[in-house]
Amino acid sequence: MNDVAGKPFGRFVPLAVFAVLVAFFVVGLVWNQSHDASFVPSPLINKPAPAFNLPLLKQPAQSVSKASMLGQAYLLNVFASWCFACADEHPTLMAYRDRFGIPLIGYDYRDKPADALAWLGRHGDPYHEVITDESGITALDFGVYGAPETYLIDAKGIIRYKHIGPLTPAVIAKELQPRIDALERGGK
Amino acid sequence: MTPELGQLALILALILSALQCVLPLTGAWKNSRPLMATGRSLAAGQFVFVALAFGILAWAFWINDFSVAYVAQNSNLTLPWYYRLAAVWGAHEGSLLLWMLILNLWTVALVALGGKLPEAFFARVIGVLGFVSFGFLLYMVTTSNPFVRILPAPPNGADLNPVLQDPGLTFHPPLLYMGYVGFSVAFAFAIASLLGGELKATWVRWARPWTNVAWGFLTVGIVAGSAWAYYELGWGGWWFWDPVENASFMPWLIGAALIHAQAITDKRGGLRAWTLLLSIFGFAFSLLGTFLVRSGLLTSVHAFAFAPTRGLFILVYLGVVIGGSLLLYALRAPKVTGGQPFALASRETLMVVGNLMLTVACAMVLLGTLYPLVGEALNIGRISVGPPYFGPLFLLLMTPLVLAMPFGPLSRWGKADLKVWARALVKIVALAVAAGIIGFVVGARSFYQLLGITASVWVMAGVALFAIKRWREAPAGKRYPFEMVGMMLAHFGVGVFIAGAILTRSMSVEQDVSMRPGSSVEVGAYAFQFRGVSETKGPNWLAEQGSVSITRDGKPVVVLHPQKRTYAGGQVQTEAAIQAGIFRDLYVSLGDRIGDGAWSLRVYDKPFVRWIWAGGILMMLGSFTVVLDRRFRLKRAVEPETTHAKPEPAPPGKLADDHA
Numbered sequence: 001m002n003d004v005a006g007k008p009f010g011r012f013v014p015l016a017v018f019a020v021l022v023a024f025f026v027v028g029l030v031w032n033q034s035h036d037a038s039f040v041p042s043p044l045i046n047k048p049a050p051a052f053n054l055p056l057l058k059q060p061a062q063s064v065s066k067a068s069m070l071g072q073a074y075l076l077n078v079f080a081s082w083c084f085a086c087a088d089e090h091p092t093l094m095a096y097r098d099r100f101g102i103p104l105i106g107y108d109y110r111d112k113p114a115d116a117l118a119w120l121g122r123h124g125d126p127y128h129e130v131i132t133d134e135s136g137i138t139a140l141d142f143g144v145y146g147a148p149e150t151y152l153i154d155a156k157g158i159i160r161y162k163h164i165g166p167l168t169p170a171v172i173a174k175e176l177q178p179r180i181d182a183l184e185r186g187g188k
Numbered sequence: 189m190t191p192e193l194g195q196l197a198l199i200l201a202l203i204l205s206a207l208q209c210v211l212p213l214t215g216a217w218k219n220s221r222p223l224m225a226t227g228r229s230l231a232a233g234q235f236v237f238v239a240l241a242f243g244i245l246a247w248a249f250w251i252n253d254f255s256v257a258y259v260a261q262n263s264n265l266t267l268p269w270y271y272r273l274a275a276v277w278g279a280h281e282g283s284l285l286l287w288m289l290i291l292n293l294w295t296v297a298l299v300a301l302g303g304k305l306p307e308a309f310f311a312r313v314i315g316v317l318g319f320v321s322f323g324f325l326l327y328m329v330t331t332s333n334p335f336v337r338i339l340p341a342p343p344n345g346a347d348l349n350p351v352l353q354d355p356g357l358t359f360h361p362p363l364l365y366m367g368y369v370g371f372s373v374a375f376a377f378a379i380a381s382l383l384g385g386e387l388k389a390t391w392v393r394w395a396r397p398w399t400n401v402a403w404g405f406l407t408v409g410i411v412a413g414s415a416w417a418y419y420e421l422g423w424g425g426w427w428f429w430d431p432v433e434n435a436s437f438m439p440w441l442i443g444a445a446l447i448h449a450q451a452i453t454d455k456r457g458g459l460r461a462w463t464l465l466l467s468i469f470g471f472a473f474s475l476l477g478t479f480l481v482r483s484g485l486l487t488s489v490h491a492f493a494f495a496p497t498r499g500l501f502i503l504v505y506l507g508v509v510i511g512g513s514l515l516l517y518a519l520r521a522p523k524v525t526g527g528q529p530f531a532l533a534s535r536e537t538l539m540v541v542g543n544l545m546l547t548v549a550c551a552m553v554l555l556g557t558l559y560p561l562v563g564e565a566l567n568i569g570r571i572s573v574g575p576p577y578f579g580p581l582f583l584l585l586m587t588p589l590v591l592a593m594p595f596g597p598l599s600r601w602g603k604a605d606l607k608v609w610a611r612a613l614v615k616i617v618a619l620a621v622a623a624g625i626i627g628f629v630v631g632a633r634s635f636y637q638l639l640g641i642t643a644s645v646w647v648m649a650g651v652a653l654f655a656i657k658r659w660r661e662a663p664a665g666k667r668y669p670f671e672m673v674g675m676m677l678a679h680f681g682v683g684v685f686i687a688g689a690i691l692t693r694s695m696s697v698e699q700d701v702s703m704r705p706g707s708s709v710e711v712g713a714y715a716f717q718f719r720g721v722s723e724t725k726g727p728n729w730l731a732e733q734g735s736v737s738i739t740r741d742g743k744p745v746v747v748l749h750p751q752k753r754t755y756a757g758g759q760v761q762t763e764a765a766i767q768a769g770i771f772r773d774l775y776v777s778l779g780d781r782i783g784d785g786a787w788s789l790r791v792y793d794k795p796f797v798r799w800i801w802a803g804g805i806l807m808m809l810g811s812f813t814v815v816l817d818r819r820f821r822l823k824r825a826v827e828p829e830t831t832h833a834k835p836e837p838a839p840p841g842k843l844a845d846d847h848a
Contacts, residue, residue, distance in 0.1 A: 011521055014465060015514040018472075022511070024558065025503050091759065095346075118780060122760050 044159045049151070050141035057106070057113055057120075057130035064105070064131050066157055073160075073183045074103045075176075076151040077127070077167075078144055080111040081119035086148045089166035093126035096172055102180055106130035109139055109147050152176065154183050191256050191335040194244035198333070201237035201288075202325040204230050208318030212311035216384065224307055227314035228299045234321065235292040242289045245334055246276050255341035258282060258334045264347040266728035266756055274358040275348040280498075281334035283361055284324065287478070290362070290369045291321050298373060298398075305394060312380035313373075320372050323505045331498050347728065350753065350761040356416030364409030364436055368474035370402020371439060374446065375471035378464050379513055382520045389460050389527075392453040395467070397815040399450060400674070403443040404811035410436050411804035418797070419764055426692075426800055429578040434557040435477035438550050442470045445546040447811070448539045456601055458527025458536065462543070464517060472510040473550070478502065480557070531603040538596040545589040552581050590643060590686065593679060594650020597672075598657065612653055619649040640690030647683035651676050671817035678810025685803025691796040698793075700779075704786045712793040714774060715739045721778070721787060729753040731763070734778045734787065738767070750778040750789075764790075773797050 044050075053065035077093065079086040097104050106127035108116045113132050120130070133139050142151070152161040161179050163171060208230035215223025245258070249272045254260040262275045262282070277286040295317045302310055328334075351357070377395040380386075413433065418426045427433065446466040453463040530536040556577050598612050599605075623645035624638050632638055655676060658667045668676075697712045705720035719735040731751040738745045748765035755761065764777040772795040779788030 011461075011518040014468075015511065015518050018510060018514055021558075022503070022507055025506075122780070 044143055045162060047159060049153050049157050049159050050138070052131075052138045052141070054107075054131040054133055054138060057108055057116055057132045060113070060132075064129060069105075069153070070157050071155055072102065073152070073154045073180065074105050075100060075180075076105050076107050076153060078107045078109045078139070078142075078147050078149040078151075080109045080147045081115040086166070087123065089148050089168075090123050090126065092167050092169060092172070094124055096167075096169075097126045097128075100177070100180060101184060103128040107139075108132040108134075109144060110134065110136040150176070152179055152183075191244060191248055191253070191337065194241040194248075195329075195333060195335040197237040197241040197244070198325060198329055198335075201234045201241070202322065202329055204234040204237065205318050205322040205325050208234060209315050209322050210318075211315075212318070213315035213383075216308040216311040216315070219308070221307065224311035227311050227318070230318070231292070231295045231299050231314055234318075235296045238285070238288050238292045238325075241335075242276070242285055245282060245285060246273060249273060249276055252345070253341075254343070254345050255337050255339060256334075257336045257338045260338060260342050260345040262348050263345045264728060264756055265344050267348055267353075268727045270358070271348055271353050274352070277361050278348045278352050281328070281332045283365075284328050284332055285334055286362060287365050287369060288321065288324055288328065290365045291317070291324065291372060294369055294373055294398075295321070302394070309380055309384055309386070309391065312383050313376045316376040316379045316383075317372060320376070320509065323509065327498075327501050327505065331501055347756050347759070350729070350755040350759045351420060353755075353761075354416055354420050356412050356419060360409060360412040360416055362409075363405055363412055367402050367404075367406025367409050367443075368436075368439060368477060370398065370405060371443065371467075371470040371474050373398040373402065374450075374467045375513075378467035379516065382464065382513075382516045385520060387522070389453050389457055389463075392450050392460075392463055393820065396447075396450050396454060397820045399443065399446055399467075399470075400811040400814045403440070403447055404808040406436065406440050406443060407804050407808040407811065410440060411801045411808075414804075415801055419766065420761070426797065429556070431480055431557050434553050435480045438553055438557075439470055439473040439477060441546045441550040441553070442466060442473050445543045445550075446470050449543055452536055452539055453527070456527050456530070456536065458530065459540075460527065461517075461521045464521055466543075466547075468510065468513045468517060469547075472506075472513075475502075475506050475509065528602060530601070533599075533604045533606060533609070535596055535599040535601050535604060538592045538599060541592050542589045542596070545585050549582060549585045552585065553578065556581075590647060590682075593647055593682065594653065597654045597675060597679070598650065612650075615653060616646060616649045619652075620646045634694050636690055636694030640687055640694060643690065644683045644687035647686060648680055651680045651683070669817055669819075671814050671819060674810040674812070674814030674817075676810070677813055678807045681803045681806025681808075681810060683803070684799050684806060688796045688799025688801075688803055692794055692800065695795040696792060696797075699791050700788065701791065702782050702786050702788045704784070709791060711791050713740055714745065714793060716776065716789075716791045718787070718789060720785070721781075724751070726753070728756045729761075732778065732781075734765075734776070734789065736765070736776045736789070736791070738774055746774070748774070748776045750776045752778045768798065770798060771795060 049066055051066045053063055055061075055063045079089075093104065104127055106125075106129070108130055111132070111134065113134065116130070116132065120127075136144075148166055150163045150167055151159055154160050160183065161176065163176065167176065208227060211223050211230065212227035215221070215226070245256075247253075248256045248259045249263055250269070252259070252263065252265055252272075254263075258279065258281050259275075262278045263272050267275065275282070277283040295314070298313070298317070302313070305313075374395045377391050377398075381391045410433075413436065414426045417428065417433075446463070449459055449463045449466050452459045559577075594616050595604075595609060595612060598608060600608075620642040624642045627638060627641040632641060655668075658672065699709060699711055701709050703709065703718035705718060708715050708717040710716075715738070717737045717739070719737060721732050721734050724731050724733045731753040733749050733751045735747060735749055737747045746767045748767060750765040751763040753761045753763060762777050762779075764775055766776075767774040772793060775790075775792040775794055777790040779790060781787055
């Protein structure tokens, strides 16, 4: 090792390796930042939300449809009991549910209703209503990549914003809440 | 005491740290004694202000001052006082403050104990440490101020993350940080030697005790984290190759390599460049550990908040500190390969093999940990490699190290006697095989069980042979200097660890069962009977508490009470109930209510699991013991320089081994 280290060029090897590593970090950080804000912009933004009609988790006989939600803005939060990141996001939703100023609707994605009920029972239920999409077919229309995802839908049924991955207080403060507030001001 | 005073204290500490960096370094450069002397008082002053800030934050927790946002986020009126104090380092800002406080503790300890070091060298060391602390303080003051207020103050706080409400995790971060930050001393010594263009390697001897202490703390910090995961995560596992665990394991591997490389450089003068490089890397990995945990680059069960701006700051800091150090190394590392030559068969060779394996293992862990990141950068998605990658590769890399380990201490420096090796090999093989046979007779049948027994005895036999050799060959009173005792303890600890890790893996019986009150399940030699669930209450939680009675051959062993706690904030946390023993742990963790009074339960019989942590604790004791050795008393280290102009002449004959 002394031999390698002793050669004039060999002594730059550690620095070069470190530089490559830093390059990866930079890419990672930049990717994370861009991803967090606007990575995979949904083609549906500022377009009408797809029509849906899904049963309620707690009263499967009743259902909620796009039409029944018209007239008020709401948040649609895609979650599932199998989703680890949803458990990360969960405390944030518990803390913010009443601060959004608009209803928070849970969208239980490709999940057994019994599991979802148990999960909500265990962690607490932040949602005003929960609709279930066990097959995940309606989710295809929304362009759901995975859970968690959050959609902001205005009173006219138009998707105004989409966030992929867990909501954090920073994302809510910087991205989501200003848009909700703008909708509320514009709508009334 | 108002929180704003804490902020002020941090800003003052920042200013002092800048001075602590600039003044002593300038002094060493201009050869100005008054400037060099400023380092001591600046370091002390910085310590006072950081300690003040820390005290103010702790006080805010103590009096439940929820107008401080950090307190409001991490504490609660019902949180017991000891967890309120531990909550000081329960999240990002406070744990940085702890990091800073520990860095200052190390610096002040160095000021107190390093008074006999050469003046210019010491000034450079203090200057380098000042630079390190300047970066961290700047980071705190600009992006992570723990004293931010929220007004109006909420009537009650959220809660400390319940995962962190456990004694193991109360001590885990401070111990880990003692280790991480401790490597800054070896780093500062290395950089100071490069800056000063030291031709001799005497600085390595001065650095050795500091490296040993840091590594010991890191070891016990990792042990505490592993024990915590075992108790608190409810999975019964003790190591998950999780990114955050890996972040602490990488500096540990480098530290283990560095301890041995320093020993070679100290005693034989060789491997100087390598020791320099490892000193830099040890601290680099400590910073990387901080970076990985804080930046949100890698998600993990225990990663803190996602904060790209913070990540960017640390990245720049890392680039300056480590990139700068490596550039300095490239330009100024000693050009001559110093030290005494050594034959292929020698103690040096064995230690180099160990060093290589440890560093390659570290590179392997780094690659696996960064894999999701690499996947993203190359646009193929986040892919985690997980235990199937780490486990076999680590085993493969550690095999040569474990094989070589008993022979290192038994060999001479420079040129080992092959006959000694052959005789030792015969004895060690005989002992290991005998242990394997005894194990087989007692009932060990699987390959891994036998492997665990023989590998563990292989290492322990080496320690025993070394102890006997010293007893026979060295004069009474000089048989076991502290440095050797430390080595023996640590190596023995490796043997204990191997037994624990492999036997737990091969002998554990784990069952996930659903049980109704009154029903039983057999796990190994034990019968677990579920008696039902009742409710119980703690200071800030309600729990459903199961009751499981365990019998062996009809005789009662113990009744265990696993809990499923719901904390004030709504979070749910499992508390496994464990009957701990030297030879086995019986472990029960309560799952979910399934209905009809039935519950899902996890019941484990985990033999030898404590040996894993006992091994780690022995390694820690070993590395602390080494520090007591007379060799490191500073009087000797700063003898007139001429004694060290040449590497120490090897004392003839048996005495060569005194310098093990």
